Amino acid sequence: MVLLSLALAGCGGDHSILDPAGPAARGVAWLWWGMLTAFTLVFLMVVGLWLAAFRRRGHPVRSAAQERRLGLGWILGGGILLPGVSILLLLAVGVPAGQRLLPLPGVEAPRVIEVIGHQWWWEVRYPHAEGEVVTANHLAMPAGEPVDFHVTGADVIHAFWVPRLGGKIDMLPGRVNRIRLEADEPGVFGAQCAEFCGAQHAHMQLHVEAMERDDFAAWLEARRRPPPQAEGHDTAREAFGEHCARCHRVEGLAEGTGGPDLSDIGSRATLGAGVLALEEGAIARWLAEHQTLKPGNRMPAHDHLDAETLEALGAWLETLRP
Amino acid sequence: MSETPHSASGDAREAERLHRELAAVWANPRGWRALTVVNHSTLGLRFMATGLVFFLLGGVLAMLVRAQLALPDQAFMAPGIYHQVVTMHGTVMMFLFAIPMLEGLAIYLIPKMIGTRDLVCPRLTAFGYWCYLFGGIILFSSLVLEMAPDSGWFMYTPLSSAEHSPGPGSDFWLLGITFVEISALSAGVELTVSILRTRAPGMALHRMPLFAWYILAMALMIVVGFPPLILGSVLLELERAAGLPFFTVSGGGDPILWQHLFWLFGHPEVYIIFLPAAGIVSTLLPVFAGRPIVGYGWVVAAIVITGFISFGLWVHHMFTVGIPQLAQAFFSAASMLVAVPTAIQIFAWLATLWLGRPRMALPMLWILGFLIIFVCGGLTGVMLALVPFNWQVHDTHFVVAHLHYVLVGGMLFPLMAGLVYWLPLVSGRMPSERLGRWGFWLTFLGFNLTFLIMHWTGLLGMPRRIYTYDTAMGWDLYNLVSSIGGFMMSAGIAMVLLDLALHFRFGRPAPPNPWGADTLEWSLATPPPPYNFASLPRVETRHPLWENPALGDEIARGEHALADASHGRRELLGGEALTGRLREVIHLPTNSWWPLAAAACLAVVCVALLVRLYPLALVAFVVAALMLLRWSWENGAHPIAAAMGDDEPEAPPLHSRTHDGPGRWTMGVALLADGAFFLSLLFGWFYLWTVSPQWQMPERSPLSLPLLVGAGAAFTLGALWLERRLRALRAGEDDGLATALFAIAALGGLHLLLGAALLWRAELAPTASAHDAVLLVGLLYTLAHGLLAGVLAGLQGARAALGLVGARLPFEPEVVALLWRYQLGVYWILAAALGLLPRLIGGGV
Amino acid sequence: MRRPLPRLTAGHPLQLVLGLTIWSLWFVALYGGLSVACAVAPPAPTQGAMTGLNLWLGLLTLATLGLLGWLARACLTAAWRERGRTRFMAALGAGLHLFSAAGVAFVGLPLVVLPPCL
Structure with missing residues (x-):
């Protein structure tokens, strides 16, 4: 009652x-x-x-x-x-x-999107014959058609869960699990890691965006090209190469592994897997305060970098949108 | 009623004399020697008092959690601390409160209910208590040191593994819990044997109080259910400390194996907690309804069904790990099936109330609270058994709400009812109705405020174990309400405890059998004397006190069996398991330092492993083993136990003079636990072999076939010889027994030697592959048993040479023979599974 | 003075655990068989529930059902005949066998509907 x-x-x-x-x-x-x-x-x-x-x-x-x-x-x-x-x-x-809810074999094989759980962020891969697209903490999917998600864990067990679309499935290291989900209409849905995965389990959110089929195709297409290089920002690019490029990838510039791919970071909705909304200046703030905002996250503190560098980096990263 | 007229004062004098005589043998020592006490009443109360302390600590942790979650974006606790607190709350409540508390209650009550003087292994009771206390302290100290485990109370790997939890937190959990589980197992073993073998003469199984049925089921479930977790903990600790990759994919292991082992224990655990609590309800409710329970046989069937089915549900905690849907459907259906025995009990209770004349008293209030909460929790449980629904709410606050409804409703509320009900027995005073009712209502309302709303929070998508949440999620209000409810419940519990504390001083003295109960414990004086019954009555009814209210006086006057302690032995009656027909007089060991000393040594092992002082751990372990062996020496005709003499009874004889005393049953039940451990290990082997993603079976088995067979042959020879000697012993021949036993022990030694050579020659690389790691553990397991079997046979040889074992004392070799048979079976099964099968099928799978 | 093994009668305490032990063994065989079969030779998902694996597991289920039904009947007739403790045990045994049989039927039902290895 x-x-x-x-x-x-x-x-x-x-x-x-x-x-x-x-x-x-x-x-x-x-x-x-x-x-x-x-x-x-x-x-x-x-x-x-x-x-x-x-x-x-x-x-x-x-x-x-x-x-x-x-x-x-x-x-x-x-x-x-x-x-x-x-x-x-x-x-x-x-x-x-x-x-x-089973991924039964049907007439047409649904699109596959791979999601990989990391402590504490999401790697999303869109396999494609003409080149794979990789994003982080932001998942785009076509609406109105079933999508098969192939999920796995990179380090510990996480769980992939978009509550408004359907049930969850564990992301196990060494295994690939499959789940079929469909969004009726275009829209934005929250998703969160549902299996306790350590210190920042609370801040492991995924922004899920369902779009019309054509919009989705365009969205993918835009990310298949290197991000446009804005004028200026040379110091930022240099600093990035020196301090960030070992872990982060930016299409056409850096091939780091271990951390999220930043090629389209300027187009994301949030930072730090749901910690901050991406507004102007948010990236610089994140770079300066990320260990306070999300204590224990795997990115080292940037205390050795001065505020100017961080601001320059933030400003440049905001331009990375396809 | 007795025919002969007694003079009242003569009766009182006789009762007093008998009391003094028995008390001289049974009374607890004071001062430092109180640490040597083995009496079940004392230890049962110690268990419960310690459990209560851990309950309060666990409750404080719960309040910390609710304080953190009361508002969004709280920084009351740092995430690291929060996760320690959450993990420890679950761990403390499950392992350090619920189980030991109910064990304590059973240890305290069971002998009194089945009409005997103590449990069959009093020293084991004491040993169990010390293991619990030390294990609990070690585990809880981690929180004080801010090094507590923080990967959630079910410790999923790889989060809890060395790579992702490098601190000692997980080690505290694995070692501490294993240590505490020794106590659960020892209680499980001895409660089983006590209920089966020491009931009042005439108390056939179908006349046993229902509570004893419930505890029997609980005890057997502990015996079978805890070993999988012990195995899991041992394997995970080996992985963490020595790098054996049982749960690491890259080494051929599989993290899902941990989940299987954990939930193989974890789900039965819920029923291990629920069954005794339901037993409290089945005991109290008929008393307050003023009539026998309706459907005794149905309730017994429900208990047995619950005990079994609960072992077939574990995968419902793992519906999201990607197991085939058909397999999930099996477990889903099995999980729903458990609703049937539960409903049978609920309706049997209802029918009892309906056909009786129920009285409302404080214990009944708690039982009504139990009913409301538990039915609610049971219904959400059926919902969760439905796979598609489970996929949505699994690991959300919906599950948190459900599990608290089941555990708090199903365990805490009946426990409170039981505490209030049995308090007069312990203290001789009545609890206060007024304070008690306030406590009840605050607890009940606070509980529902906290957890009813939490279902909703879960449906709105709040996952469990997040240390904070954003206000945009829309969960603020519900969490705040939950937190307020939580603090209200705490106030209720505090009031209940206040009542408990005050009643010892201010409670009004309790009349004999204050609630008008039917079971034997109320025939005792309050508080009961250390020997319980001055004389042991014959019981041929389910309701002894309703049929003969004067039974208590008769017992005190010594009108029944064994009303004599002039021989100085602690004696009770042993009967046939099924019929309760009298079989032997059991003499019990008395107060001793060995349990405390052995447990303390094991605590040193535990701490040494924690700080990674392995040589110290080894030394302490050997010392503990020696102590346990020394403890076992004081047995049978040993002067400290029951020396051969003129004052021993002939019909029935002392148990150590027979072939099948309770010790043999204890060994049997202990081997049941051991067998569950072994089966879990076999399960792990076959599971990894067939399912693990990167399992690698070597082309050629590293185990040498001749050595494998040779070691087995040596042991088989010894076992066959032992059986031959036993047959002779039963026929009354003991010529050359000592020599034969020494030779048998030597064959055990040869077995060990060949087994060690097998291990040596295998050149295993246990840190590189899970295959070799399992082989290593399997071989060590069987070698340890071979060693124990050999040593015990040797000790039997020594005892035979000293005249402590022989044709008149044939008991102990029978006990040791059980271990030999067990090891014989286990060795060959293991040899077949590890050595032969891979050769036959090949490594292709 | 070893007694011969007591005959397995309807009043034997083994009846308390026999039915559910059979249920448990069947359950282990069902789950184990399915898991191993799916790991070694999974049938094609296009076959739906009509696979040889479902058939074999279904036959096992029916056989177990038959065995439990027979045991339940034996206990039930004994319960009518006997008195006292033996009757209690036999009736209890009958109930437990019946429940186990119902449990086998109930848990086995999904075999008819679901494909085995998805």
Whole structure:
């Protein structure tokens, strides 16, 4: 009852299971409301009967045989029949519902997007014959068609979960797991690592953006080319080569590995896997304060760099948008 | 009622004389020697008191967590500290509170309920307590040192492995928990044997109090359920300390193996906690309904079903790891199946209330609270068993809410009911209704405020174990409410504890059997004397006190069996497991320093491993083993135990003069635990072999076939010889027994020698490949058993030479023979699995 | 003075664990068989639930069901015949065998619907 009244208060939010935006999540949301209704009735019945047993006045005199029959009736009815029928129904609903979520072989093989969990950021790869596109902490996908996500973990176990689209799947080092999700309409959805993965598990969010099929194609195409080189920013490029390029990649400039690919960082929604919104000056702030904003993250502190350099780096990185 | 007229004062004098005589044998020593106490009442209370302390500490941790999550973007605790606190909250509540608390309750109550004077292995009880205390202190000290484990209470690898958790936190967890589990296992073993073998004469299985059924199931589940986690902990510690890659993909291991081993233990654990609590409900509810429980047989069936099915559910904690959907469906269906036995119990209780005349008293209030919360938790549990729904809410606060509903509702509330109910037995005073009711309502409302809303927080997408959240998520209000509820619940618990503390001083004195109960513990004086029953009654009903309210007086007057302690032995009656028919008089060991000393040595092992002083660990381990062996020496006809003499009973005889005393059962149940450990190891081997992503089976098995067979042959020869000597012993022949036992021990030594050569020649590279690492552990396992079997046979030889074992004292070789049979089976199975099978199938798989 | 092994009768305490032990062994065989088969030779996902693997596991399920049903019947008839403790054990055994049989049927149901290795 409390839950129901809360429900009126809203099921919304970027991460809400109850505000589904795809077929898989919708199925589960319906399951939830159905189970909630049925089980609330069961709950009220059981507790009601117990309370009634306490409140009863006037106990009829019964023979031992009558008592035994009555007791047996309670146990058979409530202990066997009630749960028996309930779980049979539930299995009958649940197994087909689960089956629909399976990546069954269909007519057309869906698009594959690879997601790799790192402590504490997301690497997203779009395999393509004409060259792979790699982004970080930002996942674009076409709306209105199923997409197969192939997920794995780079270091520890993470879990890939876009609550408004559907269930989660673990990202295991050494294994590739698959999950099929679909977004009904273009939109932006929150996603968060769902398996505890260490100190910054809380700050491991992924910005998921579903787009029209054509927009998605264009989005990919734009990232297949090196980012445009803005005028000036030479000191920043130099500093980047010196201090950042070992871990970070920028298409056409640096081939670092270990940290997020920064080729399109200027076009992202957030920094630090959801710590800061990407506004003007945000990157410079992140570079200066990232160990305060997200303590323990794997990027070393930049105390040895002066504020000017950091600001120059931030300004240049903001220009990296396809 | 007795026919002969007694004079009241004569009765009282006789009861007093008997009390003094028994007390002289059974009373606890004071001062420093209180550390040597082995009495089950004392140790049960120590278990519970210690458990209560850890409960409070765990509760403080919970409040720290709620304080951090009360508001968004809180910096009350740094993430590192927060994760230590969260991990320790779960660990402390599960391993240091719930299990030991319920064990303590069972240790305290079971002998009193089944009509006997103590548990069958009193020194083991003491040993278990010290292991629990030391393990708990070691584990909790990590938090004080700010080095606590921080990878969540289920310690998933690789997060908990050396690479990703380089500090000693994980080591504290693995070593501390393993240490504590020794205590759970020892309690499990001895509770099983006590319930089966020391019930009051005439108390056939179907007349046993339901509580004993529940505890029997719990004890057996501990025996089978804890070994997988012990194995997992040993393997993970070996990986962390020595680099054996059991859970590392690149070395051929698999992190999912840890999850299987953990949840193979972890899910039964939930029922290990729930069953005794349900046992409390099944004991109290009929008392307050004023009638026997409806459907005794149904409830027993429900207990057995729960005990089994709970071992078939573990994968429902792993629905998101990518197991085939069909396999998930099996586990989903099995998880739903467990709703049936639970519903049977709930409706049996309901029918009991319906057909009885229920009285409302403080314990019943807690039971009603239990019902409401637990039914709710059970229903969300059925929801979670549904795979697609599980995929959405797994690892969110929905699960956190569910598990608290099940554990707090299913364990804490019945426990509180039980504490209030049995308090008068312990203290002789009644708890306060007024303060108690306040405590109940605050706890109940606070609990629901915290956790009912948390379901919703989870559905809105809040994952568990995040140390902070952004206000944009829309979770602020719900978290704040949860935190307020949490503090309210704490206030309730504080009030309950205040009542508990005050009642010892201000409670009104309890009349005998204050609640009008039917079970034997209420026939005792309050507080009960150290020997419980001055004389041991025959019980042929499920409700002894309802049928004969004067039973307590009869017992105190010594009108029943064994009303004599002039021989100075601690004696109780042993019966047949099924019928309760009288079989032997069991003599128990008395107070001793050995349990404390051995546990202290093991604590040194634990600390030495933590600080990586391996030589010290080895020395302390050897000393502990020697102490345990020395402890086992004081047995049978040893003067400290029960020397041969004229004052020993003939019919029934003392157990050490028979072939099948309770010690043999203890060994049997202990080997059951050992077997569960071994099966887990075999499971690990086959799991890695078939499923691990980068497993590498070498072209040629490194195990030399001749040595493998030779070592086995030596042991088989020894085992067969031992069996022959046992047959002769049963026929009353003990000529040359000592020599034969020495020779058998020598064959054990040869076995060991060949086994060591096998290991040596294999030239394993255990740090490079999981294959070699498993081989190493498997071989060490069987060699350790070979060593123990050989040493024990040798000691038996020495005892035979000293006249402590022989035709009149045939008991101990029978116990040792069980170990030999076990090792015989295990060795050949292992040889087949590790040495032969890869040769037959080849390394291709 | 060794007694011969007690005959396995309906009143034997083994009835307390036999049915569910069979259930457990069946469950292990089912899960283990499926896992190993999927690791070694997974059938093509296009076959849906109509694979040889499902068939074999289904046959195993039916056989277990038959065995448990037979045991339940044996215990049930004994429970009608006997009195006292033996009756208690036999009735309990019958109930447990029946539950195990229902459990086998229930847990085995998804075999009909789901493809084995996805």
